[in-house]
Amino acid sequence: MKPLTEQHLAIFRRHMVEIIDMHYDLASEEIGREALSPSLQRALMDVPRHLFVPESLAAVAYHDTPLPIGFDKTLSQPFIGALMIDLLELEPGARVLEVGTGLGYQAAVMAEMGATVFSVEIVEEFAEAAGVRFAALGHDIKVRVGDGTRGWADHAPFDAMLVTAAAPEPPPSLLEQLKAGGRMVLPLGGKEVQQLSVVTKPESGEPAVRAVMPVRFTQLESA
Numbered sequence: 148m149k150p151l152t153e154q155h156l157a158i159f160r161r162h163m164v165e166i167i168d169m170h171y172d173l174a175s176e177e178i179g180r181e182a183l184s185p186s187l188q189r190a191l192m193d194v195p196r197h198l199f200v201p202e203s204l205a206a207v208a209y210h211d212t213p214l215p216i217g218f219d220k221t222l223s224q225p226f227i228g229a230l231m232i233d234l235l236e237l238e239p240g241a242r243v244l245e246v247g248t249g250l251g252y253q254a255a256v257m258a259e260m261g262a263t264v265f266s267v268e269i270v271e272e273f274a275e276a277a278g279v280r281f282a283a284l285g286h287d288i289k290v291r292v293g294d295g296t297r298g299w300a301d302h303a304p305f306d307a308m309l310v311t312a313a314a315p316e317p318p319p320s321l322l323e324q325l326k327a328g329g330r331m332v333l334p335l336g337g338k339e340v341q342q343l344s345v346v347t348k349p350e351s352g353e354p355a356v357r358a359v360m361p362v363r364f365t366q367l368e369s370a
Contacts, residue, residue: 151205151206156197156209159197159208159209160191160192160195160196160209161192162209163191163196163209163225164183164188164191164192166211166225166226167191167225167229168182168183170226170230171183171226171230174360177360178230178359178360179359180233183229183233184233184236186237186239186260186261187229187256187260189259189260190256190259190260191225191229191256193259194252194255194256194259194284195284196208196209196225196252197209198280198283198284199222199249199250199251199252199255199280200214200216200222200250200252201215201216201217209225211224211225211226212224216249216250216273217272217273218270218272218273219365220249220270220273220365221365222249222250222252223253223311223364227343228252228253228256229256230343230359231253231309231311231332231343232253232256232257232260232309232332234330234332234343234345234359235257235307235309235330235332236307236330237257237260237261237262237306237307238261238306239260239261239262240261240262240263241261241262241263241306241307242262242263242265242302242304242305242306242307243257243262243263243264243265243305243306243307243308243309244265244266244267244298244299244302244303244305244307244308244309244321244324245257245264245265245266245267245308245309245310245311246266246267246295246296246298246308246309246310246311246312246321246333246367247266247267247268247269247295247310247311247367248266248267248268248273248274248277248290249268249273249277249311250273250277250280251266251276251277251278251280251281251288251290253309253311254266254277254281254286254288254290255280255281255284255288257309258281258286258287258288259286262307264286264288264289265288265289265290265299265302265305266288266289266290266291267290267291267292267293267298267299268290268291268292268293268295269292269293269294269368270292271292274290274291274292277290278290289302294368294369295312295367295368295369296314296318296320296321296367296369297318297320297369298318298321298323298324299324300320300324303323303324304324304325304326305324305325305326305329306326306329306330307325307329307330307331307332308321308324308325308330308331308332308333309331309332309333310331310332310333310334310367311333311364312333312364312365312366312367312368313333313334313335313337313338313341313364313366313367314333314334314335314366314367315335315336315337316335317331317333317335317346317354317356318367322346322348322354325348326348327348327349327350328347328348328349328350329347329348330345330346330347330348331345331346331347331348332344332346333346334362334363334364335356335358338366340361341361341362341363341364342358342359342360342361342362343358343359343360343361343362344356344357344358344359345357345359
């Protein structure tokens, strides 16, 4: 069989976005929107997802399914990953903290949308691998190894936060580093029952939490 070409991969990316659009249509009542934001759609079309999975899985990188990336972690199903970013409502220049870099795909998508991304990863091998990918694609994304529940105070406050693992409640340190008016998207719950949720931080008072839809993620690790 011939090897995949960039033209083939571009077709796969376009098909992936079409499937995400179908999910949006089907789940529009739950998620509160009917289509991807234009900026996110463009980023999904441009970022080479196949470079952010193990090489042996490159041919299936655009399938509508989570993919294993090592250390019992996965790259989220394209629809869920896109939805999490979309719910952040990012504007160009937004400062974003990502907790859980993995191999870097979602950080690359947010950077492609014009965000300034800082990403914390507890698995050193992932952080190193993601950094190599970012450099190759020309993305100035800052990555460090550490406990993501503590955030990254040196670069706070953040306009938005994306947490790619589940927690029983929003980590206090992250809320502290989130700007007033900012948004955090994360799965809330235990190992069995989780809700993808949007946490908004008001100028004063308690944060508001909106549950969007059921999901299943690994648990957020702390060091």
